[in-house]
Amino acid sequence: MLLPTHIATGYILSEVFIDNYNLLQTDKLLITTLTLAGSLAPDIDGLFGLQIKDHHKTVFHTPIFWSLLIFIMGFIGFSIKNLLIVIFIIAFGIGVFFHLFLDWFSGRSAGIRIFYPFSKKQYSLFPLKPEKGNVPIFPNKKNIKKYREFIRYYLKNKFLVITETLIILIAIFIWIWTL
Numbered sequence: 001m002l003l004p005t006h007i008a009t010g011y012i013l014s015e016v017f018i019d020n021y022n023l024l025q026t027d028k029l030l031i032t033t034l035t036l037a038g039s040l041a042p043d044i045d046g047l048f049g050l051q052i053k054d055h056h057k058t059v060f061h062t063p064i065f066w067s068l069l070i071f072i073m074g075f076i077g078f079s080i081k082n083l084l085i086v087i088f089i090i091a092f093g094i095g096v097f098f099h100l101f102l103d104w105f106s107g108r109s110a111g112i113r114i115f116y117p118f119s120k121k122q123y124s125l126f127p128l129k130p131e132k133g134n135v136p137i138f139p140n141k142k143n144i145k146k147y148r149e150f151i152r153y154y155l156k157n158k159f160l161v162i163t164e165t166l167i168i169l170i171a172i173f174i175w176i177w178t179l
């Protein structure tokens with residue numbers, strides 16, 4: 001899934017999440033920020049200079065890594081009896097796990113290693129073509145042609161294009177609605 005869709009999903013989730021709690025405006029803002037941060041966090045591995053097809057092969061795209069991290073942080077929140085911290089961690093966790101779900105849902109050249117470290121098999125809703133993702137994550141002058149080819153390949157799946165567009169439109173609609 002492309003970055004704008006991850007951001008849009010994080011925003012939609014935070015709005016749904018916030019609706020269930022009677023919180024202060026500053027806490028609501030923090031929840032939105034944390035859900036957005038969570039919905040982008042797994043793509044930290046994009047900063048390591050990896051190719052699109054390889055960046056899902058780090059621990060940042062594995063459920064076990066985030067489950068452990070969120071469990072430990074949640075445990076600390078519970079131990080110091082701070083329910084608000086627990087809510088913040090849940091908001092971040094929702095963002096992270098939706099990111100992983102969306103990468104499984106929309107993976108074209110790389111999937112998600114759901115059972116890592118027990119298996120390195122990558123799972124995705126659609127068949128993967130790793131050779132198409134032989135492109136650095138960030139486009140520059142040198143790789144722009146290859147990058148365009150990848151986008152063209154990505155856009156071939158009309159179902160995903162429509163889904164991603166709808167998610168972005170829903171986020172914009174909610175944002176305008178709540179202004």
Ligand SMILES: [Zn+2]
Nearest residue numbers: 042043099103
């Ligand atoms: Zn990702």
